[in-house]
Amino acid sequence: MSDLRELYQEVILDHNRRPRNFGELEPPCSEADGHNPLCGDQIRVYVRIVDGKIEKVMFQGSGCAISKASASMMTDALTGKSVQDAAKLFEGFQAMVTSDMDATVGDEMGKLAVFAGVREFPARIKCASLAWHTLQAALKGAHEMVSTE
């Protein structure tokens, strides 16, 4: 069962149980909805940008442990980051969860490295990346629904 513990690390379970920055962010902010039609995961991400920096990012929705923890840890990781740094982190996250199993994970991923275990569970990659895709849409100010399909 080592694979399972690799996926469901303690920090992921903790964020699943007690998601950070969970709730609605009061305006001014932009927001976007994300949806994984395969499993029915729904998420709304709110983001407030002040002077090119992410001042606050919050989320609401329902989903599995991986999608909830990923959203929660994303909000922690991005608060205070510049929009450019956020875009880099998004790219890094995508690369990490879709890379080969033996590829090394860069230090820049910080705590997000716990999601490297998702690589071994192809069916769950979309769960991990839903919040990130939705954040991208919110940053673009796009209001259309994001879908992982």
Place this chain on the structure above:
Amino acid sequence: MSVAQATRPPKAPAGLTHAELNALRADFPMMSAQTNGRPLVYLDSAVTAQKPQVMIDAATRFYEREYASVHRGVYSLSQHATDLFEQARAKVADALGAGKDETIFVRGTTEAINLVAQSYGRSVLKAGDEILLTQMEHHSNIVPWQLVAEQTGARVIAAPITDDGEIDLDSFERLLTGRTRIVAFTHVSNVLGTVNPVRQMTRMAHRRGAVVLVDGAQAIQHLNVDVKELECDFYAVSAHKHFGPAGIGALYARRSILDAMPPYHGGGAMIRSVDFGGSTYLDGPARFEAGTPHIAGAIGWAASIDYLETLDRQRIAAHEADLLGYARDRLSEVENLRVLGNPSERVGAVSFFMSNAHPHDVGTVLDQRGIAVRAGHHCCQPLMKRFGLPATVRASVALYNMRDEIDALIDGLHEVNEVFG
């Protein structure tokens, strides 16, 4: 008494012996497959059934030694293929209690329902007409009706279900009015396993002059279906849930209705004559079977029906009832778990929800132990909404499953509780 009771074999107390079950499992190569380094525990037959070797052999033999198209050539090989294909039609018709001339080959249940909506529905529906469904329908028995409603100005209405997961018959009857033209509902719920009282519902609908389509996708694997006894006008099934190949299914259409239905697809094989001034079409099932059909699919399906006929269906039904009852009992031992619905008649499937773990997480934990279940909304979003859940886990059993596999499921669910606390 409901129709389901009438169409199911009478109560047979004896299921299968250990030796009989082992012999039966040996007929299905996937029963000895491995996944994630563990023996496969396949509890997802409601999604698709595993295949007996005889079915695989029949389709392979056709491709290796008998392959030709049907209804085309004057040469013997093509005639032989046509014979096999039409024998398969007779066999499928017989399995449904239908006539050969009212059994149309389609890609599956989904296409069958779309065919009825677009051919029959589109030609009879007018603005203000109503199509009555139920809250427990699969998306494939909702969306085709929404499409034809948009095209014709008709309305789609859903009859409610009870907390036990049964149709609310009083509401269903009340929602049948002079405006109701088509009533479509499932024989067996793919999420709850509920067996609907089909004949009773059909009679209610017929009293209002409506035409009835029954979605038999989930029923065909577990019940002895007889469309004449059910009294419905249309009955839709998929071969792949009947231990046959994927990509083929059948639509039973009452002959008197079928004869008045316009074509659904246009093309070859459905033609009497084609002229740029206008074309005329064949009568009967052929009118709806444009193009080269899934010939090996039909032949394979016939082989699985032959296989099923070698089994004692009453004892199989008793075996399945034992498995489902055992699953229901053992699920009650698992903490943080709630079973969805409690229908008085259930076949095939049981759905549940764990308060501490999302269905997808449960599915992943089970998958690591070699256990295949369905996790998600099961293409039944309105039903999920009815129960206030985003998704559930569904375990479904078929004739080849055994109690040991239910035990494996329960062990896996205990692990879910260990991981998610």
